Amino acid sequence: xxxxxxxxxxxxxxxxxxxxxxxxxxxxxxxxxxxxxxxxxxxxxxxxxxxxxxxxxxxxxxxxxxxxxxxxxxxxxxxxxxxxxxxxxxxxxxxxxxxxxxxxxxxxxxxxxxxxxxxxxxxxxxxxxxxxxxxxxxxxxxxxxx
Numbered sequence: 001x002x003x004x005x006x007x008x009x010x011x012x013x014x015x016x017x018x019x020x021x022x023x024x025x026x027x028x029x030x031x032x033x034x035x036x037x038x039x040x041x042x043x044x045x046x047x048x049x050x051x052x053x054x055x056x057x058x059x060x061x062x063x064x065x066x067x068x069x070x071x072x073x074x075x076x077x078x079x080x081x082x083x084x085x086x087x088x089x090x091x092x093x094x095x096x097x098x099x100x101x102x103x104x105x106x107x108x109x110x111x112x113x114x115x116x117x118x119x120x121x122x123x124x125x126x127x128x129x130x131x132x133x134x135x136x137x138x139x140x141x142x143x144x145x146x
Contacts, residue, residue: 003141006134012052012073013127019076020047021120024113031108034096042106043081050077082107 023045033042051072084107092101 003134003138007131009073010127010130010134012075014124014131016047016049016074016076017120017124017127019079020049021117021124023047023079024117024120027106027108028110028113028117031106031110031113033106034094034103041086041104042108043086044084044106044108045079045081047079048077049074051075 027044030042036042052075053072086104086107088102088104090101091097091103094103096103098104
């Protein structure tokens with residue numbers, strides 16, 4: 001695989017992991033939101049990734065090989081709501097309580113969201129490292145040609 005293809009794949013992963021981190025952060029921020037404009041509590045959402053072929057344009061297109069055609073990056077295929085039901089807690093003093101005194105809270109588990117956020121951050125860091133290593137290899141190749 002040419003080094004520019006590696007940059008494309010790592011770049012697609014950076015974009016996808018940034019979206020994953022933003023979604024986890026949004027879920028954490030809304031962990032106590034009991035009322036939304038749509039009605040009911042906030043619903044946790046998740047990111048769905050899909051494989052994608054990198055865009056081979058310009059200079060990277062002239063260096064394409066068979067392995068480049070089979071390499072795949074990642075993209076966000078969609079953001080879907082979690083199907084887990086809302087958590088009901090007895091809190092009769094809450095203005096959002098129903099007739100029985102229960103309040104529906106979002107199906108957000110802060111521990112799970114933090115693990116997802118840390119995973120996204122770690123994956124992001126690893127892809128930055130891959131880009132830096134690839135950049136170093138390109139610079140070394142240019143130095144050899146001088």
